[in-house]
Amino acid sequence: MTARWPGRPRVLGIALLLGALGAQQANAGLFDDEEARRQINDLAIKSNERLDTTAKAQMELANQIQALRDEAARLRGQVETLSYELEAAKKRQQDFYVDLDGRLRKIETPAPARVDAKPVDEGSPAPATEAPRKVASDPAAETREYEAALNLFRANKLKEAATAFEAFAKAHPDSTLTPNAYYWLGNAHYALRDCRKTIDAQRVVVGKWPTHAKAPDALLNVATCQQELGDSKSARTTLEALLAKYPESSAATAAKQRLKK
CATH class of the missing domain: 1.20.5 (Single alpha-helices involved in coiled-coils or other helix-helix interfaces)
Incomplete structure (x- = not known):
């Protein structure tokens, strides 16, 4: 076990x-x-x-x-x-404005007056003194000078155009083209965004040549610059003056539209 x-x-x-x-x-x-x-x-x-x-x-x-x-x-x-x-x-x-300017100038420019020479009477006594004669302007030269300034504006050479128009206006204050020169001078300043100079130039047109074809448009340009300068009250007054002075002009139609706004 x-x-x-x-x-x-x-x-x-x-x-x-x-x-x-x-x-x-x-x-x-x-x-x-x-x-x-x-x-x-x-x-x-x-x-x-x-x-x-x-x-x-x-x-x-x-x-x-x-x-x-x-x-x-x-x-x-x-x-x-x-x-x-x-x-x-x-x-x-x-180009449109320039073409229109040319058409208006053809309408506005008067024909040169004919001067008939009178025969000298040898038996009559000669005048003691002669009144000073004003130097006759050369319309052809004025036209070329004006066209040169207008061509600068057409080529968008605005500063050069403004200088040329201003020089023309000073050199030919009595020319039939001087109102046009001031008008385009204002347009050149406006394109250069100088509204104050634009107003000055356009007011010369309205002030010196109120019956000129460009006077209504010049007044409309004044109102445009006043509006852009923030002077709405003066712009409205100018437009109302435009309607009163030139009611039948195309500028008056534009003035009516602006006054409705």
Whole structure:
């Protein structure tokens, strides 16, 4: 009969306990690895989603930038076209006014008076003194000088044109072209954005030659500059004076329209 080992059951119990603990640790390690892999996988998915969202946003931004560039190019082209058309319109307007000026001058310029020479009576006594004669002007030279100033205005050489018109007016104060010179002098100053000089020149036309064909338009130009200078009250007074003095003129029609506003 074999003798029993008193400590054997205890040893077996300890062995079983250690085995159970080892199994739990193995299961715990396995669980930790799976959880880590799952979290890593989740992070990878979220990162990809973020990358996709960022890529889409960048693509949309790039498309928007390109669209803005295209729109800017289109608008730049429109601005260049409008600028060209504006310059062309200004040139046509100047040509129209110059042509109209030429037509009006043909109507306004009187025919040169004929001077019949009287025979000298040798038997009559000669006058003791002769009144000083005024030097006759040269209409052809005046016309050439005036046309030269007008051509400067037509070529949009505004400063040169203003100087030429002013020089003409001073050199030929009694010429039939002087009212026209002052009128175009005012227009040149207006194109140079100098309304005060414009008003001065146009007022000379109205003050010295109130019956001249350009007087109504000169008065209308005065009202325009007064309005641009912020003097609405004076502009209205000028327009009312225009209607009273020149009711049948085309400038009066424009004045009526302005007074309605």
